[in-house]
């Protein structure tokens with residue numbers, strides 16, 4: 001279903017039709033808001049459309065779905081919701097108009113539309129780090145691809161990036177592509193990871209590399225690329241504890257393809273243009289438990305907020321953001337009382353970064369540890385008042401690993417009047433934090 | 436001589452570290468947090484099974500490839516053979532997710548099913 005292109009008014013505009021945006025649109029619509037979902041591609045589903053492997057939806061649907069199957073279910077729920085959709089549409093600018101609405105310029109093949117909305121939900125996903133953000137010497141010939149681009153080529157376009165590939169970085173998409181390329185007959189020489197631990201999930205190391213005998217080299221990186229027009233080979237070297245190549249450990253590898261799986265960055269250009277403050281650790285907007293950013297009326301969800309490893313969590317954040325955006329749009333701006341939630345030592349980050357103590361929604365704190373805690377840890381949330389810490393919730397985790405996002409459910413009642421909330425980690429082996 | 440396998444359970448994202456001890460026909464599994472992990476560990480000791488997800492060529496569709504999956508798990512050792520068998524498969528759009536794309540591959544009693552919809556190409 002499409003809408004005509006004149007200037008139009010709605011309650012909630014959701015940007016991006018991946019799993020986050022689809023869930024946000026459905027939940028805003030079911031809360032009674034008029035909803036417009038804007039997507040730049042010609043189909044909804046976001047990045048899931050190219051993730052043909054399975055493992056999605058174990059939490060939400062209790063089934064092992066492929067990416068396209070997960071996206072189809074979310075798209076069906078979206079169609080049934082009665083929300084409007086604009087595809088092949090790009091929002092070029094967003095500005096505030098008064099204190100209770102936004103004006104968006106929306107360009108599509110059918111022309112330019114101006115959309116007025118009372119609340120915005122940013123569900124724009126993430127983008128991949130590229131070779132410009134990685135330190136490699138040498139030429140920049142053809143044959144260097146990000147893992148997601150290689151995934152798009154193989155799974156959507158039916159093209160092989162090359163015949164002999166080296167993968168730099170052990171992020172999940174790189175691991176998935178090592179398997180995918182091997183199945184398609186490409187020789188994958190190995191996966192090279194600069195850190196001392198894989199950055200993808202253990203299950204992907206097992207089922208994507210070990211199953212196919214693809215070697216994983218830790219504390220090793222690609223130091224230079226050779227080749228004039230096309231990649232002809234790369235040099236790899238072991239690194240020391242500070243990620244510096246160790247002289248004398250260089251090895252030359254012949255390959256025609258270098259695949260980069262070196263991280264994802266939340267996509268927030270439009271949010272930033274609206275003055276939404278970002279978190280240095282997540283690179284996404286700082287949000288409260290309603291996925292409300294620090295800019296009133298601007299909500300965010302999914303990988304635009306922080307890079308999730310499960311689509312299920314992405315959908316959940318979309319549901320929360322959509323419901324809260326509808327309440328804001330329909331009920332008018334409401335007072336917020338934001339108390340900061342900080343992650344103590346041992347964590348990479350925690351989301352949300354604030355708790356709105358005036359809001360009924362409680363939700364969960366999602367966090368990542370900054371190093372593997374093999375002995376397990378007890379993670380607790382405390383309310384700080386002056387120098388007193390009062391424990392509100394706690395859970396023991398048998399192991400914590402940076403690639404695995406963990407969740408601590410917030411208690412139904414949070415005391416007001418706290419100066420801040422803090423997430424703390426007590427390691428079971430009694431060890432301190434070495435990071 | 437008992438044989439010990441240390442492996443990561445791949446059934447769910449939790450990724451429990453399993454220890455599987457095989458002593459003749461007796462297999463014991465430890466380290467699993469749920470029964471599915473135990474079943475997985477036992478199967479790994481006998482014959483590892485994996486799902487196969489890939490794409491096949493599509494004619495007349497809005498896109499050139501169609502995403503597919505196996506209706507059940509296949510022996511890990513046969514995945515590359517199954518890929519070779521799928522090489523010649525071409526579907527014709529339109530296709531709906533769930534449609535059978537190839538039957539009984541390699542005689543293993545497993546079908547390949549579409550996992551996405553593929554509409555016919557729009558004629559401009």
Ligand SMILES: Cc1cc2nc3c(=O)[nH]c(=O)nc-3n(C[C@H](O)[C@H](O)[C@H](O)COP(=O)(O)OP(=O)(O)OC[C@H]3O[C@@H](n4cnc5c(N)ncnc54)[C@H](O)[C@@H]3O)c2cc1C
Nearest residue numbers: 016017018019020039040046047124125148302303309311
């Ligand atoms: C290449 C890649 C592969 C991945 N593989 C996996 C995987 O195998 N398993 C897994 O669980 N997770 C994977 N992820 C993480 C995955 O992104 C999440 O699981 C989930 O799809 C994120 O959902 P999302 O809705 O936040 O973002 P996305 O699915 O990325 O959706 C964002 C949508 O917003 C649209 N958009 C962006 N900017 C604009 C704009 N300005 N205007 C209009 N539309 C816009 C995009 O076109 C896209 O459709 C992968 C991520 C990437 C980048």
Ligand code: SF4
Nearest residue numbers: 444447450451469472
């Ligand atoms: S043992 Fe159970 S909980 Fe652990 S990874 Fe396997 S399926 Fe998941």
